[in-house]
Amino acid sequence: MTPTPTTDWLRLDQQICFSLNAASRAFGGVYRVILKDLGLTYPQYLVMLVLWEHGELPVKKLGEHLRLDSGTLSPLLKRLETAGLVRRERSVRDERSVEVGLTDEGVAMRERAVEVPRRILGATGFDLDEIRVLRERLDLLTGALDAAAEQAQGAVERA
Template sequence: MGRGYEDRSGAAASLLLDDQLCFALYAAQRAVTAAYRPLLAELGLTYPQYLTMLVLWERGEIPVKELGAALRLDYGTVSPLLKRLEAAGLVRRERSAADERSVRLVLTEEGEAMRERAEAVPAQLLVSTGLEGAEIARLRADLHRLADAAARATPE
């Protein structure tokens, strides 16, 4: 087991790289993002742009602040992402008539039309992983639970 330490429960914990949850998550995230890359290249999207489009296809127009919260990204990360989507003609930003400080994101016709082409992406990724639908559903639920637990454990 190599050099270890004890966690809060008193159980021995390893300091080996392959025993770390963070490394398993990091490696999985990189591999999944790489698997998406050729699928999204056909749409002309990067992975973060795809996630943004997923939120818009699901919710329609949305305040930029809510988009950032949905993606768990800060404004400094969201803003350049939106500029690129705007330049590609997929979205437009509009000031709220009710509150000039609020900016909402709206799909263009081109952005809406891309949805149909993107509908095959989730199934194609599933095939490329070799995992079954039930396995993916369990894994996704476990990862959401982990993300929520980690967020609760993180001081603001």
């Protein structure tokens, strides 16, 4: 959109960050209801998704997949471990590293979770192609913003 004299760029309804935040909060509300049956929070569900997809991983790698630091990830893993869904063990190759894997109960939960994406899709009112295009655009946006943040951080460090 090209700015015009009548465009007020400081209006809330002109802020893409607000639209994304509002959509994220709305997703959170739907996920909260859907994930209640599994006994998971949305962040815990994301951890389970990564482990179902990749299997056992070091905490650091898990954090990279989720874009979370260990300070945020550790309490999530502790709650999942207490629930009997994951296990954490020191790596035999590197004692400084902690490996996270699914327990039998965590593996079995995958079958119960299969309906979650279908229910979320239904809640959006979008079809699969619309979701795919939206996800691709959001991935591009994330990449652009990551690059902009890195560039800005580099400029600050050089100053």
